[in-house]
Amino acid sequence: MSETAVEAAVHSAPLKRDDIPGWFFSLDRAAFSHLLSAQTAAGVTGDILELGSYLGRSAVLLGDHLQPGERLTVCDLFDSEAGDADNAAEMNMSYRKTLTRSAFEANYLAFHGELPEIVQAPTSVLADGRVRADSCRFVHVDASHLYEHVAGDIAVARAALGENGVVALDDYRSEHTPGVSAAVWEAVFTGGLRPVLLTPMKFYGTWGDAAAAQAVLRKRDWPAEGYTVDEDTIAGARVMRLNYQVKGPIQRSTSRRLALELLPPVATKATRRMLRTLRERRAAPPLPRA
Structure with a gap:
């Protein structure tokens, strides 16, 4: 897609959710929806937090699952300046020309009646306690790819999540994001994070009962929907893997x-x-x- 086409897509009101630019693909959309719906069905309540929202593709889905009294908070720099040179370089390389708060808000309001709580700032500001401890049932981390920032985001997620809450961490295995990989597996081997599910793009984990979360996922007939299901053992713990079926x-x-x-x-x-x-x-x- 040309740069002109990209700008037109960003600034036009989306007619359907797939019109929102982003990297939130069908398998992870299905996993998000399944886990969130299962929490609701089980009577689990809590807020939802997203660190790094880009133009709202995943935030719109998270908003779909809010129950009465629950709150969605999204934190992103949007069109603000980054707090350090490395983060600024990352933004300039990836999405500086397209990411604006007004575009996010327009995309979100195309599918929901009111905006989530928006924190336009580096995700590190959330360490100040503005997200109440143990208040969230689901956290999505998809902000900076720099190790120090991701490690901080994981710490924010851990503090925010309630018992058996789930965190989804993006880009844990891409060759251009080794800092994410380092922070994620450090959290597993030294920080008590238990793997639940691995997809090509995201790592799902919990500091609670991973086996219970996996049991919820196994209730769905993933192969019938075009996905493969496998399992691995990491340091004695079982972890599920979902991927797209190869034709x-x-x-x-x-x-x-x-x-x-x-x-x-x-x-x-x-x-x-x-x-x-x-x-x-x-x-x-x-x-x-x-």
Whole structure:
């Protein structure tokens, strides 16, 4: 998508949720919804906190699950200046041109009647206690990728979560976010964070009963929805893994095979390259609709 198209998408009112730019994909949307709905069904109440909201794609879904008396708080710099040079460089590289508070608010209000509580500041300010201890049932962390910041965000999440509350941590395994990986696994091996679920993009954990959260997830028929379910053991603890099912190889029709065989060698190679490129584009994860 061109830069002009990106700016148009950001500043136009979304007609559907997928119109909101961002990196919040279908598998994690399903996992968020399942965990939050299960909490509500079990009578678990509490606020929801999001650290790093970009343009609201995940915040809109979190708002869907608010029950009477619950509050959603989102914290993001939006179009404010970063507090340090490293964070400023990260913002300039990734989303400085598109991220504004007004765009977030417009996107959120397209699907909800009122805004969440917005803290426009570095996520580190939440360590001052403005989010009441043990008040949240779900925390989503998707802010800075720098180790020191992520470690601080995890500490904020731990203080905010109530018993058996769940934290979802984004980009825990991407090659360009080693700081997130370091902070997440440090929290597991030295900070008591128990893995619940791993997806290609997010780590889900709890400082409470991980087995109970996994039991809730197993009640859903994930393969019927196009996902794979696996399990691993990490330091003696079981953890679930969800991923997208890989489609089998495409079977060529007889006429298509014959056409390729009859083409001159140069034309055959060019045709196969074109078809391979098209298949790779279809198989690739969707780009942010930004």
